[in-house]
Amino acid sequence: MNFPIPWIMIAIVVLLIVGLIVALIAYKKKGKHEPDYRTFFTMGVIWLIFGIPMMIQDKGNATFFILGLVFTIIGLAHKDKWKKQVPLTKDKERLVKILLIAGLALMLVLGGIYIYLKSQR
Numbered sequence: 001m002n003f004p005i006p007w008i009m010i011a012i013v014v015l016l017i018v019g020l021i022v023a024l025i026a027y028k029k030k031g032k033h034e035p036d037y038r039t040f041f042t043m044g045v046i047w048l049i050f051g052i053p054m055m056i057q058d059k060g061n062a063t064f065f066i067l068g069l070v071f072t073i074i075g076l077a078h079k080d081k082w083k084k085q086v087p088l089t090k091d092k093e094r095l096v097k098i099l100l101i102a103g104l105a106l107m108l109v110l111g112g113i114y115i116y117l118k119s120q121r
Contacts, residue, residue, distance in 0.1 A: 040072075
């Protein structure tokens, strides 16, 4: 069978590949470093909270709950290695804001295009 591939899926794959390339380049420049276990803990708690209703709604699909539990345990196991949070400089703070606004605007545009294309069918 020949299934058509929606262009939005292709765009997501291309964005993932570009993100992977950027991450690899950044990794090559900085080299190895210790992970921030406080971030693991924070992400784990958020995924736990998100995973409970997802598990109840999906009748047993506990993916987010289990991943949240794993990240929380990893973060707590390495609590002695938590890094202190360093405040961002003005330039980095501005860059983060610009990237967040650009990312949200891109998602808004892609969502609008998706809704438009969906209504045309």
